[in-house]
Amino acid sequence: MSKPYTGGCACGAIRYEISAEPIAMNDCQCRDCQSTSGTGHGSYLTFPSREAVKLEGEARHWDMVGDSGNVKTRGFCPACGSPVYLTFSAMPDLFTIHAASLDDPGRYEPQMVTYAVRGHAWDRLDPAVPKFERMPPMQGVANAPASGDPGEGRHAGAPARGPAGCRMVGPHLQ
Numbered sequence: 001m002s003k004p005y006t007g008g009c010a011c012g013a014i015r016y017e018i019s020a021e022p023i024a025m026n027d028c029q030c031r032d033c034q035s036t037s038g039t040g041h042g043s044y045l046t047f048p049s050r051e052a053v054k055l056e057g058e059a060r061h062w063d064m065v066g067d068s069g070n071v072k073t074r075g076f077c078p079a080c081g082s083p084v085y086l087t088f089s090a091m092p093d094l095f096t097i098h099a100a101s102l103d104d105p106g107r108y109e110p111q112m113v114t115y116a117v118r119g120h121a122w123d124r125l126d127p128a129v130p131k132f133e134r135m136p137p138m139q140g141v142a143n144a145p146a147s148g149d150p151g152e153g154r155h156a157g158a159p160a161r162g163p164a165g166c167r168m169v170g171p172h173l174q
């Protein structure tokens with residue numbers, strides 16, 4: 001494994017150290033990510049296990065409900081307001097950080113763009129990075145939720161994507 005991923009908020013009140021490799025790195029252009037980033041997309045690294053995460057400082061938490069009814073919890077610094085991390089009630093092991101909160105943001109290498117359907121013409125991203133209208137099918141991802149979870153009605157508006165159905169990975173369980 002490479003050295004831990006370290007970072008935190010702009011003022012330093014919140015710090016993290018993650019001794020794991022990310023299972024996903026994505027830019028997300030959904031409206032939630034636009035609103036909370038203040039620009040056209042959010043950029044995220046998602047780690048497979050909370051046990052690999054050391055957190056210092058007290059983030060404030062804000063729960064928001066995606067279109068699916070799944071709860072996303074956004075952790076941000078109450079002093080400087082920086083968004084730092086995200087967690088998901090339907091996938092409690094996952095821990096997602098904002099790429100620019102890293103001490104070395106150059107370690108972020110986006111693998112995909114999610115919710116490109118919501119993207120704006122002025123928010124141009126690398127055309128070499130694959131885009132998904134919403135989320136990609138979840139396949140071969142560790143710690144996927146067991147079948148039956150997190151309930152029906154999820155992604156009701158999204159087209160079926162084969163046998164993987166609605167199993168999605170990443171920060172945006174819309």
Ligand SMILES: [Zn+2]
Pocket residue numbers: 009010011012013014077078079080081082
């Ligand atoms: Zn701060």
Ligand SMILES: [Zn+2]
Pocket residue numbers: 028029030031032033034042115171172
């Ligand atoms: Zn998003």
